[in-house]
Amino acid sequence: MTLTKQQEGSNLTVFAEGRLDTTTAPQLDELLKTSLDGVTQLTLDFSRLAYVSSAGLRVILSTQKLMSKKGKLVVRNVQEAVRDVFEVTGFSNILTIE
């Protein structure tokens, strides 16, 4: 998985490319842990994310919990396969998906 950061003031956008599963989820977790200081709007761009597993969902969920205290998390450009997972797991009800 390839992760790319783009920061504009307190707006951070993370582009995730590839598969977000048991092996790659810790990468995203680590990146977000170290990058969220002073960030009030976090955008996860999933335009090139092909798959998300439960481990990935866990990171997204913990990030959602964290960001709901200090600002906002937006998930955008979700591809169909990932959208299905969000739908099935009920994540689409708790996430702001654009």
Place this chain on the structure above:
Amino acid sequence: MRKTFQKWLFLFVAVAFLVTFGISFSIQTRQAKNNAVGLIKLKMEDARKQIVVSRENVATIRAIADATALAKARAFAKMIDLQPSVLTNREELENIRRRLDVDELHVSDEKGILIACIPAEYEGFDMAASAQSGAFIAALRDPAFALAQEPKAKGINGEIFQYAGVARIGRPGIVQIGYHPKRLQEAMEVAAIGNLAAGFRIGKGGRIIIGEAGKIVSIDDRAFLGKSLVEFGFSAAQLAGDAPFVVTLAGVKYIGLAQRQEGYTLVGILPHSEIYLGRNEMGAFLVVCNLILFAVVFVLVSFLVQRVVIDGIYSVNRSLDKITKGDLGERVEVRTNTEFTALSEGINSTVAALKNAISEAAARIDAELEFARAIQMSSLPNVFPPYPERTEFEIYASMYTAKEVGGDFYDFFLIGERRLAVLIADVSGKGIPAALFMMTAKTLIQNLAESGLPPAKVFTEANKHLCANNEMGMFVTAFMGILELDTGRFSFVNAGHNPPLLKRAGGLYAWMKVPPGFVLGGMEGIDYGQDTLQLHAGDTLFLYTDGVTEAQNPEQTLFSEPRLEATLNGEAARNLDVTRLLKHVKQEIDRFAAGADQADDITMLGIEYKEGEP
């Protein structure tokens, strides 16, 4: 490391080169200077000897010349005494002059007036009239008088001329001869100090300068004659001392040496360029030789160290790098010398020991995980058929765990006599934490369900409990339904799990429309909704986890929903009871995976509703 080493080696070689060059240069310089001073001394010695020898020669020749001149004067006096007539016979007088081999003959009377002369024009000249001839007047009174005069240069042609005279025999008068002493002139010319310097060269560009009373009296370039030595460029101290000195004359640097001899000051000088020509040539030669030598040394040492040490270290480092990255099969095999052999063996045995320790630890962990998996498996109902006496339904479930302990589970249990709960779930993550979370969730849900709560309430309550003390942010997706065995009413709730497939009797499997609820343990305060489905005899439900649809083949293609649907509805699956159906699906998955590693637990549960109580 290689760069550092080469930098130091280069520095060392460069310093060695500079030191060697410096030492040899200074030795050469000193030697050149000593040689130059020696050469100057030698030449000055020669010049000084020349001065002395010339003077002695001149003195000897002078003595001979004086004696000869006086002898000739006496012979002439005797001739006049024997034959006074010759004084008046010019022809005879000329004969005598020729025989005596002189240039002039003069005879005076008792008053010093010349009465017979060759050349004749001097006759009548008073000898007392000039200082030179006046010296002979004493002969008029002293019969034993004899005088050979100092040779003097004649004004007309610069030739020297000597007069010698004696008293006339038997009567007062002066007898004088005058002649040109050729040998004496030659000797004097050789001895003349002014000619001396030109005869001595020191090396190619060196020379000797001779001064007298501070003025130059002898130098190769006559233009400087008479000039002052100090004006020429020497200092008084240099001229007075005995030590070699350095002096710059007309822009040229010389090394010089002053010596004194018989009132003369001799200065020998030799140009620096000439003195150090040899040294400079030798220096250039040495630089070239040393450069080649040191370059060879540098390259050789560098090459050797590279081969003997650095390559070894790099090789060891490469191996260590691999070992650090986890390749414990790597062996260090640098055996270029004993030290490296020892190092290699040391590392190899350390790695071997480490490998042992790790594999022991891994074996222990494996054993513990195996144990954990066994506990997990044993907590699921795994005796089939579970209710042999029940005819209202047929149920079968299976879970094939992946290598790691996963978080899938299924469950079914009777609530009272007439209700059957079925559950399938998938805990996020893997390993012991997932297994523990699964045990908690499973027990919690079973307890809540057995207390008689409807499915939605069970999940709402379970979620509340699972959210508390969930530091690790784990969650579980779950689908649960409660089947009323009498009526076939199936109430169900979904917490983020894949919807089951339903096959109506005689129909095809299709996914149930199940509104998604949020995962359990993910967020507090979720109210789960509940749906109801009416089952009829022969209807079958197929519950599964995503381990089924996400099983991969070696090309990493997913088994996927369409393939699952096709398998369930395929010809081979027709008329299979749920036990066989699940086994068939597993076979199909295995066939599809074609030996690829199973990444996730594969869990399925099938239930067929047979009939209600009449």
